[in-house]
Amino acid sequence: MKYRTIGTDPATRREVSVLALGAMLFGSVTDERTSFAILDHFVEAGGTFIDTSDNYAYWVEGGLGGQSERLLGKWRRSRGVGDRKPSARRISARTSHASSRRGWSGSGTVPTAHRS
Numbered sequence: 001m002k003y004r005t006i007g008t009d010p011a012t013r014r015e016v017s018v019l020a021l022g023a024m025l026f027g028s029v030t031d032e033r034t035s036f037a038i039l040d041h042f043v044e045a046g047g048t049f050i051d052t053s054d055n056y057a058y059w060v061e062g063g064l065g066g067q068s069e070r071l072l073g074k075w076r077r078s079r080g081v082g083d084r085k086p087s088a089r090r091i092s093a094r095t096s097h098a099s100s101r102r103g104w105s106g107s108g109t110v111p112t113a114h115r116s
Helices: 032-044 067-078 109-115
Strands: 003-006 014-017 020-022 049-051 087-089
Touching: 020 032, 032 067
Parallel strands: 020 049
Antiparallel strands: 003 014
């Protein structure tokens, strides 16, 4: 696996795999067992960059968002990953009534990070 550095500040920069795993369907359309198997294989292959967002499952009937983060958090805890690699990078794209007039809201970023 090849890796790239994201960021320039030594305190926050990260080495990540050039291939990212999209977790859009994890926890909604893709069941837990299958999602865990995909994540395990990705990490075994050297993957460290997982794309997830708290708004992915809005389009699934009954979806409220956050499913992929909850599943990723459960997988990380079950594998003892904690704060070590792989690292997920995310930012909220949820809107709120107050912020929707001005565009996307970042207010969901911290709660999203805590779910995973």
